[in-house]
Structure formats: structure tokens, C-alpha cells
Amino acid sequence: MFSQVASGELRQDCTYSVQMAEDPSQRVAKMLSNCGLCVPVTFSFLLADVKAPCEALPSPSLEPFPQSSIVVTLEDMGLWMKFHQIGTEMIITKSGRRMFPQCKIKVSGLIPYAKYLMLVDFVPMDNFRYKWNKDQWEVAGKAEPQLPCRTYVHPDSPAPGSHWMKEPVSFQKLKLTNNTLDQHGHIILHSMHRYKPRFHIVQADDLFSVRWSIFQVFSFPETVFTSVTAYQNEQVQCAGSASGHWEMLSITKLKIDNNPFAKGFREHGKNTRREGRAKCQKPSPAKSQKRKLPEEKEPAAEERDFEKDENVDVKEESNPVVVSSGYPFWGSEQNSSQAFPAASPVPAEQREGLAREQQVPTPSYQTYRFHEAGDSQQLPSRDAATLNDFRARCHALDLAMVPEHDSKQLPEGFTNLPPLPPPLPPPQDYTGVVNMALDSVGKAGARAPMYSPYGTEQGLGQWVVPPHSQYRAMSYSAFSTEYNTQGTPGHAHGTMAEWSQYPLFPYACW
DNA sequence: TCATCTAGCACCTTTGAAATGT
């Protein structure tokens, strides 16, 4: 934004109201200094009442970019990858369903004595609704209107950096629902849409100071999923393992095998019908064999590779992958009729955004996996080069749902996509209310958070357009918006912040 | 007719309070 102002790039047909607020870096510096610590502080500023169409976004390449030493690693990466291979589907129910695989991250690089909040929100991958048709996902039309965006605040928030770094941070209790009237504070998603969780690390003493704080956003390509009310992809993929036997993979099987709560379905033939329906393209000696329980399983070679690399630290990369080619697997995925999903029909360059976030590494195996969707689905072991790819990328924030995507400009790899619906109208006004869940002692996550969906009496959340620099951690500051802490009495929510129509965070804002 | 959604089911794990032991 600064650069735009400086270079006169602001558009006349857009309304800007830019206000310099207290430099959060000074606050942080003060805070750190109180802690006796001295670290580099990032730069950020606040935008107030930004109501501009997305094309009025700043030129990211001209923005300064904050430094960050925070490293976030996705736990259970191997599991996520397995799901991702098939096409992750997350069940959402009216009463709320937990995620599986669950969101669990390992964090390092925090300041041990500084307090942080951990938040998760979900952003649509694109502007489309999908349907499962003939063994593959395809675009079924325009996406439903965005729901009030809720942000899940980890119950431990705020907690010192040492606490977060002590052990992996699990968002196990986060629940997804398709109930737009949900009163429990679950994350509301549309069925048959594609989403990606984003993890936010906010350095703040409490939720009230969040708006002055610096955010860092992390996301993992592997965690993209399609929300469904019932599993759509029933097909079973037969993957050859190094040991020579065939292993059947399907979403339900993966879940049953890996989720302890589904254990009851392993041995009691409860899913025999499904199994019967499932068509394995390849004859498999193991087909008739009783499926092995996870604890009995001998991980296939490639599987072991995953496990080995599962917790590879992801950090800012000095030798980064080119962002514009990022999202390699979306492009390659769609080449596989077996593999997930209709690739997100949004050109990568159009996602190149304003706001940026750190996209944590996608092992490059995925790319060839989808190219080799054939018989021997061997997952190549990763070499050093591959591991190099497995580094955090600060990628262009996914602006897939941002309007004005030119569906004609499909990047390479998107050519096989079904015809796309016309571009969607511009986003609605972003003005909204922010309600953070607080308990009596001001601790996030408490038992009785409040929210006020669709409220508009408060000014919109504004945030910093993160200065840009590729492959650096993104930082931004949130809003000058006053939190509506009054909320609606009697609504018991857990660890939830609700941000009216659009997520609190930059990406959705634009 | 079809795609999607819902509710109930049985079975399982998790959780936390109570009981017991050191």
C-alpha cells in the first residue's frame, strides 16, 4: 500500500482510508525489551476501513517484508499426504465433526517468554462448488456465498512461546459444520467446496491486543480438502508397495486405519458394502487378505520415507522455489483421473496476491505421483533435491476465490479442466464484526465465547498488507477494529472468533 | 431421477472422577 501511495498507483474508483496506527513493531520491541530480549522486529502498519476491490491491492513485490524465525512443521505429514494423494475429504455434519487427519503443528523459533496466540481459519481454495462425478471431482458451479468466517483460537492461547514449542500444537477439538446457524462456534463450511486451513501465530498478550499484533500465517498444501457430508470418493486405489503386495487405499480405509475412533469398523465388517462397491482397477493378491491394522503394518518403503521426513522443519528458504510455479500439485493433479480433484481452476498467476503467507513445503513427490497415477504408485524416495523442495515457501496467498479470475488464462496443467463457470462478482463489502471468545479471565478459548454473526455495528477488521519478499515469513497486523466483546449472551462457543463475512486475515480481506 | 444431506446405529477411544496404593 505504501508503495502504491508512493507510486501513485491508487485507483480513483476505489475508496481508501489509510490510517497509520501505532507501529506494532514498537510495541513488540517494547514488550521484548521488557522481557530482556532483543530481536529483530518486523514492520507493519494498519489499514482502516479498507473497502477496495481486490485489484486495488498493493504490489507485493514492492513491499518490505518482515523477517521471521518462526518455523512451523505439519505433524503427521505422511498421513496428510496419503489423504492428499487420494483427495482429502473432510466430513462436515450439522453437529460438527472433527477433522481427520487433525491439524497439528510443531512450532519453533518463538520467543520463549513472549505470549502468542494460535489461530486457525479456513479459506476457500476457489470460487467453485464441486461434485463427484464418474470417479473424479469436477466443478459443479459457482460457490455458495461465503459464510461468516470463524477463526478457531487454540484453547491454550495466549501462552508463552515456550509452551507452544514444548510439544506439537494440536487443534484436535476443532470441529467443522455445515450448519450456518451453528451456535457452538464450530467452523462453518459449505459442503462440496474446497478449503485449506491456515495457521496463524500472533504475538500478543491477550486477544484484545491481537489487533495490534503481528500475525504470521502458515499453510500447508497437503491440507487442502473438500468438505463433504458423506464421502464421495469411494473408489479404491490399489497401490503397490515395496513388499510386493497391493494395498488398497481409499479415504474411508485410510481413516479407519488411522483414526482410533473408527477402529470399530476395522474388523466387524461394517464397511463391507462399501468395500464391495469399491472397484479396484488392479487385481491384487492382498485384496482378499484381511487388512492389517496400523500397528501391524509394515510401512512400505515410500511410507517410511514419509515418516522420516514427516517433521522436516520448514522455514524460510533462501533458495526458494519460484512462487509463480507454486502449487505444483494442483497443476499436476488434474492430469490424473484417479487422483484428486479437479484441480483448482484458478491460474496460479492470478493467485499471486497481495497478501502473502508462508506456504509450507510440499514434497515434490506429489508432482510425479500424479503424473504416475498408473499401476505402480510407487512413491519415490526423496533425494536431497526433493528435500530442498520441502521447505517453506512464502507463496502468493491463495486468492482463488477472489473475483475476476480469468478462467481462460489457465496455466499449464489446467487445460484438461472442465469448462468453468463465469467469473464471480466482486467480493462483498468486508465490513464486519469481530468477536473473540473470551472467558472471565480473558483467556481465549474459554467455555463460553460469544459471537454475533453478521453483526455490522463495528468497523471492519483491517490489517496490514504484508510487505513482500519472497520466501520470508509473512507478518501482518490485525485491525484497528474494536472487538465486540459483548456478543450474544448465552452462546456457548469454544475458542472461536468470528469475523463476519470474511476472514480476519489479509487474504480473504482482499 | 439423481445428488446430497440427515439421523440413528453399534462400536470404539478418550476423558476424568473416584478408588486404591505408596
Added chain:
DNA sequence: AACATTTCAAAGGTGCTAGATG
């Protein structure tokens, strides 16, 4: 008395399925 460990029942999570809905 304080703490650690074990036990156990309730709560809650799971996919499956038939039927409902639009």
C-alpha cells in the same frame, strides 16, 4: 496428608446405512 497409579463409566467420535430432501 500428599501424591501416584489404577479402574471404570460416561461422553464423545467414527463410518455405515436407509430414508428424506430438493
